[in-house]
Amino acid sequence: MYYIIVAGPAGSGKSTMTNVLAHWLEDHEMSVTKVNFDPAADYLPYNPDVDVRDYVNIKEVMSKYGLGPNGALIATIDMLVNHIADIKNEIESLNDNYVIIDMPGQLEIVAFRRVGPLLIDYLTEGRKAATLFLIDSYLVLNAMSAISLLLLSLSTLLRMKKPQVIALTKVDLLTSEQESEVVRIFSEEFSCSELLSSEGFVGTELIMNLCEDVKELLPEVIPTSAVSNKGLDEIYAALQRVFSGGEDYLTEEPSGKL
Numbered sequence: 045m046y047y048i049i050v051a052g053p054a055g056s057g058k059s060t061m062t063n064v065l066a067h068w069l070e071d072h073e074m075s076v077t078k079v080n081f082d083p084a085a086d087y088l089p090y091n092p093d094v095d096v097r098d099y100v101n102i103k104e105v106m107s108k109y110g111l112g113p114n115g116a117l118i119a120t121i122d123m124l125v126n127h128i129a130d131i132k133n134e135i136e137s138l139n140d141n142y143v144i145i146d147m148p149g150q151l152e153i154v155a156f157r158r159v160g161p162l163l164i165d166y167l168t169e170g171r172k173a174a175t176l177f178l179i180d181s182y183l184v185l186n187a188m189s190a191i192s193l194l195l196l197s198l199s200t201l202l203r204m205k206k207p208q209v210i211a212l213t214k215v216d217l218l219t220s221e222q223e224s225e226v227v228r229i230f231s232e233e234f235s236c237s238e239l240l241s242s243e244g245f246v247g248t249e250l251i252m253n254l255c256e257d258v259k260e261l262l263p264e265v266i267p268t269s270a271v272s273n274k275g276l277d278e279i280y281a282a283l284q285r286v287f288s289g290g291e292d293y294l295t296e297e298p299s300g301k302l
């Protein structure tokens with residue numbers, strides 16, 4: 045049982061990725077548990093097998109404590125501490141090859157506060173787990189946005205302490221020139237001094253040093269599309285490298301189910 049924690053800013057495509065990645069895995073004869081971990085989710089493009097909304101009700105929390113949606117989300121996630129053992133039992137009893145957890149977009153949950161990672165640690169204890177961090181490719185058409193979003197992925201890495209695979213979502217919305225530019229921004233080819241000229245930024249050493257450090261730490265960034273299923277093979281391969289050093293899952297631990 046491997047855990048994929050899908051994280052990233054609101055609207056980056058987490059719920060959509062959960063759906064298409066689950067289909068991809070199922071098409072490749074692996075069974076999947078889809079977990080909705082977002083108490084505020086309204087519409088989901090998939091039918092969750094386990095759903096935190098069965099345990100907590102964000103609307104009730106909003107009216108009971110007079111909180112806005114953001115505050116209520118944080119309070120609701122805190123309340124999940126009381127239910128996490130039941131949620132874990134529900135997931136474990138399904139005994140699927142993969143568990144995909146569709147996280148809320150608020151970075152308070154995965155990057156800034158402790159409780160989100162504590163809940164995920166509890167769920168994934170004794171299992172291999174990786175974070176799939178999503179970045180909306182449309183937002184990284186300029187280098188400064190790319191660096192800023194990579195810093196968010198680093199914050200998530202610091203908090204979640206799980207190996208991370210980064211995917212650029214929605215590349216079908218880019219022209220092929222834009223897609224090559226985005227790929228170039230995330231590659232070795234990119235020179236940090238471009239940042240200063242492209243943004244007309246008042247060049248500070250801090251930004252240059254940050255950029256060089258981020259570049260140094262830059263993991264593989266995979267362009268994907270939920271429309272064409274582009275990049276799903278590469279995501280699977282990257283996750284395999286994380287989970288089993290490149291061995292195919294099915295050769296490592298045959299599924300009891302399929």
Ligand SMILES: Nc1nc2c(ncn2[C@@H]2O[C@H](COP(=O)(O)OP(=O)(O)O)[C@@H](O)[C@H]2O)c(=O)[nH]1
Binds near residue numbers: 213268271
């Ligand atoms: N064109 C396109 N739209 C996408 C893709 N992935 C997600 N979307 C759209 O982006 C919006 C936000 O996606 P969603 O999965 O709800 O994001 P979340 O808030 O991170 O869960 C929705 O309207 C999706 O249909 C993609 O690969 N291509």
Ligand SMILES: [Mg+2]
Binds near residue numbers: 060
């Ligand atoms: Mg979502």
